Amino acid sequence: MKKLNIEKNKSLKFFNAYFIKTNAKYFYEFKGNISELQQILRWASISNEDVYILGGGSNILVTKDKIDGLVVYVNNDDIEVYDEKIRVSSGVDSSIFSIFAYVNGLSKTEFLYGLPGKIGGAIYMNARVYENSISDILKKSRVVTYSGEIKELENKDMNFGYKDSIFQHKNYIIIDSEFELKKGDKGDILKQMDYNLKQRVKKGHFDYPSCGSVFKNSLMDDIYAGELIDNLNLKGTSIGTAEIFDKHGNFIINKNEANGKDIQKLISYIQKKVKEMKDIDLEKEVVIW
Ligand SMILES: NC(=O)C1=CN([C@@H]2O[C@H](COP(=O)(O)OP(=O)(O)OC[C@H]3O[C@@H](n4cnc5c(N)ncnc54)[C@H](OP(=O)(O)O)[C@@H]3O)[C@@H](O)[C@H]2O)C=CC1
Numbered sequence: 001m002k003k004l005n006i007e008k009n010k011s012l013k014f015f016n017a018y019f020i021k022t023n024a025k026y027f028y029e030f031k032g033n034i035s036e037l038q039q040i041l042r043w044a045s046i047s048n049e050d051v052y053i054l055g056g057g058s059n060i061l062v063t064k065d066k067i068d069g070l071v072v073y074v075n076n077d078d079i080e081v082y083d084e085k086i087r088v089s090s091g092v093d094s095s096i097f098s099i100f101a102y103v104n105g106l107s108k109t110e111f112l113y114g115l116p117g118k119i120g121g122a123i124y125m126n127a128r129v130y131e132n133s134i135s136d137i138l139k140k141s142r143v144v145t146y147s148g149e150i151k152e153l154e155n156k157d158m159n160f161g162y163k164d165s166i167f168q169h170k171n172y173i174i175i176d177s178e179f180e181l182k183k184g185d186k187g188d189i190l191k192q193m194d195y196n197l198k199q200r201v202k203k204g205h206f207d208y209p210s211c212g213s214v215f216k217n218s219l220m221d222d223i224y225a226g227e228l229i230d231n232l233n234l235k236g237t238s239i240g241t242a243e244i245f246d247k248h249g250n251f252i253i254n255k256n257e258a259n260g261k262d263i264q265k266l267i268s269y270i271q272k273k274v275k276e277m278k279d280i281d282l283e284k285e286v287v288i289w
């Protein structure tokens, strides 16, 4: 049998937005070779290794010194346009996808410009920027199950909701996807992309390492986690060098070499305070590793 293309004891410090130090027991970079991915997943299953899927690392919080299993880093980067459709691999950065659409005169991806992370992670999370969600433009995705089976899912099969999708509940790796876009005026598209990026910069999204929103909003009840935390005067609270951002209550920032356990303690502290003071259960958006 051909030797598997796996690295051992790989540092993930520069693969997660918080820059938390940790090592993966096994690490595989998926560049698009599906039969190799299937072989590696079968090996992980036989070897009883847990599987972790890594995109841009912008929405994970690492709390362990060692990730005891196989990390599949999704880094396939094909992207093609057909009329008003784009087929894109999951390893493409959301902003690159948006730029590619713009270059081809296609509108509807402007909201993804400036969004950290990759397309696979954005679909997993049903990325949302104000009124736009990725589920509004996604047609279908090709996935590989952890047992190595290839499937094609239509949008309606993906059970999208606010910051929710089937991928948060099933062991699927999203490989590539087709998006249905619309021709637009390039000047207008660029203007909107520029506006979106400037808004993010203004709100301090890139001031410190962070994973963006830590908690989901509760849209049904009109509850914004950031506003709630702000109104309870919790901004600025810190544990070690992890701190609730003074510019946005739903962000926890790494001020200086924070460790993942301190960030996790701050998350639990916020949940406890919000429960005590408002009787609200805040649901985490960030994925804990
Ligand atoms: N609005 C904002 O400002 C921000 C938004 N975000 C959101 O989070 C998303 C994170 O993207 P990204 O950084 O790439 O993701 P991450 O690498 O942070 O992964 C997050 C989770 O997504 C799952 N995942 C990632 N890629 C795939 C894939 N190809 N197939 C199946 N599951 C996958 C993994 O699940 P598992 O652990 O189960 O293996 C992982 O835990 C962004 O696109 C955005 O939606 C993040 C930061 C800021």
Ligand SMILES: C=C(O[C@H]1[C@H](O)[C@@H](CO)O[C@H](OP(=O)(O)OP(=O)(O)OC[C@H]2O[C@@H](n3ccc(=O)[nH]c3=O)[C@H](O)[C@@H]2O)[C@@H]1NC(C)=O)C(=O)O
Pocket: 128, 129, 130, 131, 211, 212, 213, 214, 215, 216, 217, 224, 225, 226, 227, 228, 230, 247, 248, 249, 250, 285
């Ligand atoms: C940052 C993320 O996504 C973001 C996304 O970038 C933005 C823009 O569309 O909308 C959501 O944030 P958000 O709901 O906190 O948006 P904001 O506009 O910043 O805040 C909502 C409301 O709360 C208020 N607010 C926010 C923070 C704060 O400290 N104080 C405060 O009063 C704002 O003034 C606003 O009235 C997404 N978060 C969630 C959990 O849905 C992420 O996923 O990591």
